[in-house]
Amino acid sequence: MINIALGFDGNFAPYAATTIKSILLHNKNVTFYLMYDNLKKSDIKKISSMIESHNEHYHWIDMSGEFNDLFTGNWKSKTLYFPLKLPSICKDERVLFLDADTFVLGDLSKFYNQPLDGYYLAAVNDYGMISDLKTNNQLKLGENTVDIKHYFGNIRKWNNTDMQRYFNSGMLLMNLDEMRKNNVEKAVMDSLKSNIFAFPDQDCINYVCHDHVKIVEPKYNFMVIFKSTWSRVEEETLERLLPYKTEKERPLIIHYLLKPWRKPNAELPFSKEYNEVKAMTPYKYSLTKQEFFSFKWLQRLF
Numbered sequence: 001m002i003n004i005a006l007g008f009d010g011n012f013a014p015y016a017a018t019t020i021k022s023i024l025l026h027n028k029n030v031t032f033y034l035m036y037d038n039l040k041k042s043d044i045k046k047i048s049s050m051i052e053s054h055n056e057h058y059h060w061i062d063m064s065g066e067f068n069d070l071f072t073g074n075w076k077s078k079t080l081y082f083p084l085k086l087p088s089i090c091k092d093e094r095v096l097f098l099d100a101d102t103f104v105l106g107d108l109s110k111f112y113n114q115p116l117d118g119y120y121l122a123a124v125n126d127y128g129m130i131s132d133l134k135t136n137n138q139l140k141l142g143e144n145t146v147d148i149k150h151y152f153g154n155i156r157k158w159n160n161t162d163m164q165r166y167f168n169s170g171m172l173l174m175n176l177d178e179m180r181k182n183n184v185e186k187a188v189m190d191s192l193k194s195n196i197f198a199f200p201d202q203d204c205i206n207y208v209c210h211d212h213v214k215i216v217e218p219k220y221n222f223m224v225i226f227k228s229t230w231s232r233v234e235e236e237t238l239e240r241l242l243p244y245k246t247e248k249e250r251p252l253i254i255h256y257l258l259k260p261w262r263k264p265n266a267e268l269p270f271s272k273e274y275n276e277v278k279a280m281t282p283y284k285y286s287l288t289k290q291e292f293f294s295f296k297w298l299q300r301l302f
Helices: 010-026 041-052 078-089 127-132 148-155 176-181 184-194 200-212 235-245 271-278 289-300
Strands: 002-009 030-037 057-062 094-098 102-104 121-124 138-141 144-147 171-175 213-216 222-224 253-256
Touching: 002 010, 002 078, 010 030, 010 041, 010 102, 010 271, 030 041, 030 078, 041 057, 078 094, 078 171, 078 176, 078 184, 078 200, 094 176, 102 271, 121 200, 138 148, 144 148, 171 176, 176 184, 184 200, 200 213
Parallel strands: 002 030, 002 094, 030 057, 121 213, 222 253
Antiparallel strands: 094 171, 102 253, 121 171, 138 144
């Protein structure tokens, strides 16, 4: 049995459905924990029917009203905080959390069942964020704006060695037993009350779990990043990423930080396959606001 959790609202329902469909195409004996806010009953019915057609199981968890008092940085939706509650939501030994802009290309069972003794979670190093430390990018921090180097180095007090363990929260293989034993959920929520984080959901779990994370290969969270960011990625890391970027090899999980639905003509890795799978969902003929305006913009070019 594989437990998989996603968190999303109505704006991301078509993409969450695509993530779920990509899992269903390659995996059996899956139970989904679907945390939601501002989701229509019709969306719940569509996604439920799709999962049932594969004879798999699901739980819907209404997260309305949760995290209303927390700072979200540049993100408007509270869904970014949903995985922080998984130790109390999912009573099983472990769960794989995936962002709703991820895409699964294979069998997750071996990755899911890897040893996690002594670790709170397994995750992939955020190579995009680390490359941004070479820039003068500005980050929103509460009502203020700070330099990215100042934020990580002076405010978070994370040196270069610490940053090599800084992980992306779009894929988290969570050892729930270990997290519950060490009250990680409470520690994370307490950290949000006593700190202002630039990337709230990601920084708070890095802050608490830093010494208890198993860093795994990028193929388990291959992040599709901006062209300018690619140019700054360290050479050793880039060598491991290029086979996935050029589609010569298939990662297990793709994380679309650059969205295939925002730029339909962009040559993003495996975007053709992504859109083929999206067409297998109940949202084949649905256009979100983002897709609609992209489509109207493209019409003006022809």
